Amino acid sequence: MQCDALDWIRRKRSWPQFFRFARKLARIPGTAYNSALMLDPKLAELRKGLPKAKNPPLFGWTAEMHLLADAVDIALKKATHDPKASIPRPLTAVDHLSLSKRQAGMNRLIATFSPQHVRLTPQIEP
Known part of the structure; x- marks a missing residue:
């Protein structure tokens, strides 16, 4: 440039x-x-006092980075013997919406069966 x-x-x-x-x-x-x-x-x-990001930023995330992350996931799953092991990926607006819907569903379920524990419901963090 x-x-x-x-x-x-x-x-x-x-x-x-x-x-x-x-x-x-x-x-x-x-x-x-x-x-x-x-x-x-x-x-x-x-x-120092700011919270750490759990997912990388979407800006700059390329197809090569995605393929490299997939390769790291395969190695991580083999090394840890955990089929769900993976490194974080960037979240899109659709991902945030999906997480919000899951959180709302969990809150409704807890409110139905145990209203006194609604405030203790774990929050899904993106």
Whole structure:
């Protein structure tokens, strides 16, 4: 990608485009900007209290990554002897909707048979 940072200073490109570009550049491993963010101690301190992501982001998930994840799943199942063993995949809006429906069904079932335990129902986390 051919890009000159001075284009924004010279007003050849819009500033909102620069901020979109910077956000995308921060997510690309191996770039100088990504490396600087990963090595920033102040940013690390701010992120320490945030919850950890359970699934990788959908942005950047390619067909090659999917095939590699499938190969890792096969090796993991053989090594652990667990047929359900797999590494996390990105979740789409359809996946979130499906999980929400399952959670609502579980809540209805618990409310029907044991209303006093509704607040103790485990929540499905994506």
